[in-house]
Amino acid sequence: MKLPALLCRKEEPGSSDSEVESKDSGMKVLLNDISGEAREGEIMGVLGASGSGKSTLIDALADRILKGSLKGSVTLNNEVLESKLLKVISAYVMQDDLLFPMLTVEETLMFSAEFRLPRSLSASKKKARVQAVINQLGLRNAAKTVISDEGHRGVSDGERRRVSIGTDIIHDPIVFFFFFKSGFWIGECRSSS
Numbered sequence: 001m002k003l004p005a006l007l008c009r010k011e012e013p014g015s016s017d018s019e020v021e022s023k024d025s026g027m028k029v030l031l032n033d034i035s036g037e038a039r040e041g042e043i044m045g046v047l048g049a050s051g052s053g054k055s056t057l058i059d060a061l062a063d064r065i066l067k068g069s070l071k072g073s074v075t076l077n078n079e080v081l082e083s084k085l086l087k088v089i090s091a092y093v094m095q096d097d098l099l100f101p102m103l104t105v106e107e108t109l110m111f112s113a114e115f116r117l118p119r120s121l122s123a124s125k126k127k128a129r130v131q132a133v134i135n136q137l138g139l140r141n142a143a144k145t146v147i148s149d150e151g152h153r154g155v156s157d158g159e160r161r162r163v164s165i166g167t168d169i170i171h172d173p174i175v176f177f178f179f180f181k182s183g184f185w186i187g188e189c190r191s192s193s
């Protein structure tokens with residue numbers, strides 16, 4: 001996947017001059033002349049200081065930025081990746097977990113499976129996929145636990161994060177965009193293996 005791009009946004013009154021001004025009046029360049037490549041089977045991380053454009057780059061790659069703001073293209077296997085196809089083959093796990101607090105881990109994943117897996121797939125195959133994701137993410141012991149919220153006891157923060165990941169990988173995407181808070185992933189995965 002490659003992205004040569006120029007990403008701009010409208011200038012807000014009183015905004016910082018740290019970004020480069022573009023030739024278009026009222027626009028600021030956020031990313032300029034960005035390119036990269038991720039080969040099949042590779043995991044790529046985007047690291048940088050706060051405000052350096054990490055989220056902007058990932059949002060651009062995931063086609064989550066208004067079309068008029070992005071110049072350039074994202075390619076997959078040397079072909080321009082269309083927005084509709086990207087939504088089918090990719091997963092995007094947001095920085096904040098948005099889950100129904102009254103559902104269990106298993107119910108949450110089943111809910112996602114009903115929406116993300118093909119209608120033609122049988123209920124038993126959907127259940128099997130849910131069980132596979134539960135095992136893959138080390139959620140077996142929490143499968144019958146409610147997600148809950150701040151006021152009630154439920155799954156741990158790490159389990160909650162893994163459920164969020166599960167809702168997005170239920171359809172077995174080939175491209176995966178994921179934000180994580182430093183320190184979360186390694187400790188949680190070690191404790192669940």
